[in-house]
Amino acid sequence: MLNERYLKDERTLIGEIWQSGEIYENMLIMADEIGSRFPGTASEKQAQEYMVEKLKEYGYENARAVPFNYYGWKRGPVTLEMTEPVQREFTAISLAMSPGGIVEAGVIDLGTGSPEEFEAVDPEDVKGKIVICSSATSPTGKRVHRRTKYGYAVKYGAVGFIFMNHNPGQLAPTGSLRPSYKMGGEIPGIGVSLETGLLMLRLAKGKPMKIKFTDKSQVIPDSESANIVAELPGETDEWIVVGGHYDGHDISQGAMDNLSGTTVTMELARVLKPYEGKFKRGIRFICFGCEEIGVTGSTCYVADHLDQMKNTAIMVNLELGGLSFKDGMKHAAFTVYQPPEMKEWIAGFLEEVNYPTSIRTGMSAASDHWPFVMQGVPAIYMHEEPSMRQLVQGRGWGHTTADLMDKVDPRNLQEGAMLMARVLLRLATQEKKIADHTPLKKIVKHLEKTGMSKTLEIQLKWHPDSPR
Numbered sequence: 001m002l003n004e005r006y007l008k009d010e011r012t013l014i015g016e017i018w019q020s021g022e023i024y025e026n027m028l029i030m031a032d033e034i035g036s037r038f039p040g041t042a043s044e045k046q047a048q049e050y051m052v053e054k055l056k057e058y059g060y061e062n063a064r065a066v067p068f069n070y071y072g073w074k075r076g077p078v079t080l081e082m083t084e085p086v087q088r089e090f091t092a093i094s095l096a097m098s099p100g101g102i103v104e105a106g107v108i109d110l111g112t113g114s115p116e117e118f119e120a121v122d123p124e125d126v127k128g129k130i131v132i133c134s135s136a137t138s139p140t141g142k143r144v145h146r147r148t149k150y151g152y153a154v155k156y157g158a159v160g161f162i163f164m165n166h167n168p169g170q171l172a173p174t175g176s177l178r179p180s181y182k183m184g185g186e187i188p189g190i191g192v193s194l195e196t197g198l199l200m201l202r203l204a205k206g207k208p209m210k211i212k213f214t215d216k217s218q219v220i221p222d223s224e225s226a227n228i229v230a231e232l233p234g235e236t237d238e239w240i241v242v243g244g245h246y247d248g249h250d251i252s253q254g255a256m257d258n259l260s261g262t263t264v265t266m267e268l269a270r271v272l273k274p275y276e277g278k279f280k281r282g283i284r285f286i287c288f289g290c291e292e293i294g295v296t297g298s299t300c301y302v303a304d305h306l307d308q309m310k311n312t313a314i315m316v317n318l319e320l321g322g323l324s325f326k327d328g329m330k331h332a333a334f335t336v337y338q339p340p341e342m343k344e345w346i347a348g349f350l351e352e353v354n355y356p357t358s359i360r361t362g363m364s365a366a367s368d369h370w371p372f373v374m375q376g377v378p379a380i381y382m383h384e385e386p387s388m389r390q391l392v393q394g395r396g397w398g399h400t401t402a403d404l405m406d407k408v409d410p411r412n413l414q415e416g417a418m419l420m421a422r423v424l425l426r427l428a429t430q431e432k433k434i435a436d437h438t439p440l441k442k443i444v445k446h447l448e449k450t451g452m453s454k455t456l457e458i459q460l461k462w463h464p465d466s467p468r
């Protein structure tokens with residue numbers, strides 16, 4: 001049963017979103033005209049200016065770029081050559097935050113590069129070698145983040161890192177190696193397509209393989225980027241933070257990841273503007289910078305606004321902005337990070353609005369909710385999974401040259417925005433507290449129990465007492 005209280009407002013909001021071409025227009029401009037928005041590029045600056053201007057046009061006089069410092073990175077060309085047992089050249093690209101350099105060494109194939117696969121070999125066999133591993137799900141069924149695989153390679157004394165895509169299509173993957181809010185990578189890392197990686201392994205025929213690669217990329221300390229913030233004040237000093245990252249990887253348009261979440265955030269800001277001062281809680285719309293190089297913009301934002309965390313009622317992360325596909329049908333998919341009680345809230349909402357749904361609980365450090373989670377802030381995530389028609393798994397087209405506008409369905413983003421507007425309407429107006437903050441002690445205990453603290457240690461992202 002639809003809640004009568006919201007009926008009229010929801011009809012207005014849904015109609016406004018469905019009739020408007022803003023999401024599509026913003027996507028076209030930011031993807032096709034502006035470009036990747038990768039940290040440190042001209043397109044990043046242009047995108048920041050465009051978003052601030054657009055939000056002002058939507059009526060947000062307070063729309064602004066909030067700067068932060070980080071370790072920047074500039075991509076350089078890569079050459080890759082097998083020298084033993086046969087001589088052959090291949091194409092490869094640098095992985096973000098790779099310090100660059102020239103590496104010549106034997107290669108060790110560590111499968112999917114999971115902790116179990118590293119722990120099964122003698123560290124002496126990895127020392128001085130180049131580690132090759134793929135982005136596939138580990139043999140134990142877990143999806144292990146690239147930064148964990150790289151962390152193990154560094155810990156075991158490898159001198160280079162080759163990351164192979166597990167999806168076909170001759171697409172070399174990119175992705176960051178270290179959190180740019182505190183450091184660059186220690187050893188050079190490059191990405192190769194599935195086809196290239198498999199060819200290399202076939203050519204070696206099980207004999208020792210030697211590789212030489214050069215990477216002219218550079219880490220640039222003392223770089224500056226910015227988060228884009230617009231505020232819709234409420235009746236109290238409690239705030240809801242909603243948003244996603246606007247930066248994409250430099251090799252593509254980052255259309256799915258994450259222009260989709262960015263344009264949905266902007267759309268929500270647009271349609272909710274008439275409610276200024278009318279909701280119990282204010283809404284802070286944030287498009288984060290530098291997420292792709294270690295969740296940096298949101299981490300710096302939290303570090304610079306620690307005093308506001310207790311007034312942050314919830315963080316809603318829009319990493320990808322649309323609805324998901326499951327069993328050939330669109331459905332709303334949410335992840336609840338904390339506290340677990342938020343699951344009931346979402347279940348109640350989805351039942352009311354009558355959407356096919358899936359709700360997960362879990363923890364992940366690989367997106368902008370994370371620094372808020374570590375401050376105890378309740379956090380949820382609306383995720384989008386690709387249709388089976390796209391024949392890709394896991395990250396899919398993300399982090400490859402194929403993440404362009406044609407992979408995004410703007411109508412699906414409108415539906416995502418419609419659903420999220422209804423979520424925000426309820427979160428912003430509900431009389432009782434949304435959820436309790438989680439004490440740090442409890443978070444740390446949970447992360448230790450699940451082994452996630454160990455993973456974060458390997459990634460050099462375990463610093464529970466300080467945001468950055």
Ligand SMILES: [Zn+2]
Pocket residue numbers: 245257258291319
């Ligand atoms: Zn992303």
